[in-house]
Amino acid sequence: MSQAHATKPLLTGVGLRLNYGSVEALAGVDLTVEVGSIIAVVGANGCGKSSLLRVLACVTPDGVSSGRVEYAGLNASSHGDRGRALAAVRALVPQRPEVGAAFSAREVVRLGRYAVGPDEHAVDRALADVGLSARASVAYTALSGGERQRVAIARALAQLDHGGVLLLDEPFGGIDPGEVVRIARALHARAQKGAVVMSLHDPGLARAIATHALVLQAGRAMVFGLADQVLTAAHLTKAYGSPMREASGWIMPQLDAPSFSSQGRMQP
């Protein structure tokens, strides 16, 4: 996808590929992300959404991915040690976050500050952003699935307290609609200084939250552009391989905050 940019992009991915053995999960995707963007990555199961986010985050094991990833001029692809410099400019929430120790919710969120230095205010803000301030001292194992997902998002928010790119893989899995609205507002606020790239299965939700959308098909970019121009019945029918239609019955949260337009799309 080539676009004319007035300012330097926050994230650039060129020729991104990822292979699992002989399976080609990502077959050469280009993506440019500007400050203020919230990009929804949509597509059928196995089309490469998670793979794209992993390659953009530079968290794949050595040798399985190729292409060039740059964060505001920092060549992330050459960062062999996946070091601390990268941690300051991007944070990933995978599809299935894990915590293998008996930490409290706050302690898990605090782990996000590992490379960028301790900051209890950032931890407090992140917990508030996901509505978990009152549950901060509860053991992670005692939280519900949706709450655990919110802890994972808070960890990433705490890591990137001063901008950067949030890479979220199906971030709203198990989260109730009320909390989705709260987190969507937080993402919008964070996107003022940074950007968000997230995979979503619900095109309605994607259109409500995202400024832009990228539709993937079989590891390739099918179409990229403004969310309400890309997330159409025609494109999605092609992407999912099943007939899709645009109707008022399309289920989506009621996003009635002032930051959302009458078309349901968040204003950048």
Added chain:
Amino acid sequence: MRARGCVLLAITMLLAACLRVAIGPIGDEGGIRLALGIPSSEIFALRLQGTVSAALLGAALGLSGLALQALLRNPLASPFVLGVSSGAGFGVAAVLALAYTLSIPAVTFGGEVFGAVVGALVTLTLVAWLGRAREGHDPTSLVLSGVIIGAIFSAGTMLLEQLVPHGLRGDLLAWMAGRLPELPSRAAFWTVAASVAVGWSVLRMQALALDVASLSDEESRSSGVNLGALRRHLFLVGGLLAAVAVAYAGPIGFVGLIGPHLARRLVGPSHATLVPATALAGATLLVTADAARQVIDLGTGRLPVGVVTALAGGPAFLWLLRSGRWNR
């Protein structure tokens, strides 16, 4: 909770050490009998040396278990369960048998330690390779691989035991059951002490990264942890500490598994406190087991301490497995 847990562990360790020093055999006309009391200064010095050795070996096993559990992201990992002890044991037996065949005094040049380290690292590599999944490791495959590899190496050790003469066979058999040296050599003492110090320092320096590494690999990398380097360190620390402990005391089971879990229950999951607490817990467990051994065998010194740790640790392991407490 953390400070209280550390204090509790330290007090328990002190009590176990006092017990170990106070209990011991005394000889009289009727033979050897067990006595509890303040020994003479000479006997006190000997018992204290044995107690400190047991504490160091326990700390080595505990820290090795902690490193392996973090390395394989598996709370059931330990030198014994993963077959590392058996591999190290085979290494020692192979060096001793080879030295015997070539008429070389293996012990004088530290050959048994070399054999143990090679055996431990080879086993760990094999188990990690066999237990790998598409991404990361599968806990069940890891444990099963460890059990099978351990069984193969144990069989190999027994085979070697049959091939060596009677004198060496007796030593090997006693050592295979896990026996604390009554009078450890100065070299052995300092080797174990130095290994524990190195292992402790590496784990303590990486404490924060170890906390983050309890997240998924992707989240750990995203947070800035160099997982490759961290795992290399854990591999070396886990393998080295287990190997050194096995070289000097034989494959003592369950201390490396129960020690880290006991420490977690008392001080929580943060590695900044978990590292010293695990060393203390491992030391306490082995010194207590050694004191219990003295009571059970009435001070004759015939009962290997590995029997006591297996008798007490086996049920504890099953309890962890059944209750699911290993996952908390």
